Amino acid sequence: MTTPLASTSRLKDVLSVYFHELDDAARTHSAPVAWCSSVGPVELLRALGYRVFFPENHSAMLGAARTANHYMTRAHALGYSPDSCSYLSSDVGAYLSGETALARYGIAEVPHPDVLVFNTNQCRDVRDWFDYYAREWDVPAIGITSFRCLDRIEQDHVDAIALQHERLVAPLEAIAGRRLDAPNLEETLRLSREGSGLWRAVLETATHRPSPLSFFEATIQMAPAVVLRGTEEACAYYRLLLAELQDRVSRKVAAVSGERFRIYWEGMPIWGKLRALSELFESLRTCVVASTYCNSWIFDALDPADPFRSMARSSLELFIVRAEQAKERYLEQMAGQYQVDGLLFHDCRTCPNNSNSRYGMPGRLRERLGLPVLSVDGDVNDLRCYSEEQSMTSIEGFVEQLAEAF
Ligand code: SF4
Numbered sequence: 001m002t003t004p005l006a007s008t009s010r011l012k013d014v015l016s017v018y019f020h021e022l023d024d025a026a027r028t029h030s031a032p033v034a035w036c037s038s039v040g041p042v043e044l045l046r047a048l049g050y051r052v053f054f055p056e057n058h059s060a061m062l063g064a065a066r067t068a069n070h071y072m073t074r075a076h077a078l079g080y081s082p083d084s085c086s087y088l089s090s091d092v093g094a095y096l097s098g099e100t101a102l103a104r105y106g107i108a109e110v111p112h113p114d115v116l117v118f119n120t121n122q123c124r125d126v127r128d129w130f131d132y133y134a135r136e137w138d139v140p141a142i143g144i145t146s147f148r149c150l151d152r153i154e155q156d157h158v159d160a161i162a163l164q165h166e167r168l169v170a171p172l173e174a175i176a177g178r179r180l181d182a183p184n185l186e187e188t189l190r191l192s193r194e195g196s197g198l199w200r201a202v203l204e205t206a207t208h209r210p211s212p213l214s215f216f217e218a219t220i221q222m223a224p225a226v227v228l229r230g231t232e233e234a235c236a237y238y239r240l241l242l243a244e245l246q247d248r249v250s251r252k253v254a255a256v257s258g259e260r261f262r263i264y265w266e267g268m269p270i271w272g273k274l275r276a277l278s279e280l281f282e283s284l285r286t287c288v289v290a291s292t293y294c295n296s297w298i299f300d301a302l303d304p305a306d307p308f309r310s311m312a313r314s315s316l317e318l319f320i321v322r323a324e325q326a327k328e329r330y331l332e333q334m335a336g337q338y339q340v341d342g343l344l345f346h347d348c349r350t351c352p353n354n355s356n357s358r359y360g361m362p363g364r365l366r367e368r369l370g371l372p373v374l375s376v377d378g379d380v381n382d383l384r385c386y387s388e389e390q391s392m393t394s395i396e397g398f399v400e401q402l403a404e405a406f
Helices: 008-028 042-047 055-064 068-077 086-096 101-105 125-137 155-176 182-207 215-221 223-227 232-250 271-283 307-317 324-337 361-369 388-405
Strands: 033-036 051-053 115-119 141-144 261-266 286-291 342-348 373-378
Touching (some): 008 033, 008 101, 008 223, 008 232, 033 042, 042 051, 042 182, 055 086, 068 086, 086 125, 115 125, 115 155, 125 141, 141 155, 155 307, 182 215, 182 232, 182 286, 215 271, 215 286, 223 232, 261 324, 261 388, 342 361, 361 373, 373 388
Parallel strands (some): 033 051, 033 115, 115 141, 261 286, 261 342
């Protein structure tokens, strides 16, 4: 079994400081607190001095701790369908139960926000989710209503979304009690761009054979790219992690010892089954080397010299918001770059937005790339939608198929 990444102990400290600063700001009102959707306009919020909480990260923690199913039914009883986003239902259910995944950091409750800021570039559900808390706590929920299913991104798309970013400034200034300072915004974008570049470099170490990093490790290592986007803390952490991975590359240390096959993971993680899946792939000497999910926090378009338009372009370039044609071009490029032997599509029951196996894409890519493709039914947090036995058998059969083909 491969030695765990040493950087992870530093990661725990970085996240602990982040959550405690948020908790302190919410309890003492020493700084305004915003909730932000995971690919929302965080740079704007940080430049205005907000401490920023990401409820999707909180839901992922509930999923990874396997407590999500315990909470979801509370939200279902409120009228949120069992088919609606299980991130939403587990987070709202935990709140209704008076519990939080932050308890592991000694924090009693999620930080209460002064404002909730969404971007529907990923789905409508983030808005429904934030609207729940806006009603519950009588705080504003504001945000960006995005174009979706874009193949090519045109200038008028960018201009329209940039304008929506600009229109957020006045209400966010009023809530924060301070004006937006242009150099602050530029510096936040610079840090965000640098952190994004470092995160890309971390993930791209997996282009090497053997790969020093697996998807299952990357889902843990991605936390700063999500919750600390636009901060020096994220950059510092990824410099450390990158150095460790580069050292692994130079010594040919593999994430999966005896790596035989390389797989691409398309779709959401199954948080409550990361360990089991990681162990299964390891036993099959198959490394999941890349994923759309972890790569979704790479924002190449961010440009401190053109903050609003570059934030808009970044938000529109996101994989999840694109049309099938653009997604297929991206997956083709990734399959080549990471030299994968096959693709696995996770059909996430409660997230149709991030499930790409429902409109024929796996078959088209199988034909176009000449690679075996497997679809697995599951869910990001709702483990009732996942059959361990069936999935394990399918994955084992898929790897056998790879062994016969190569
Ligand atoms: S992208 Fe999917 S998992 Fe994420 S908030 Fe939207 S519906 Fe939920």
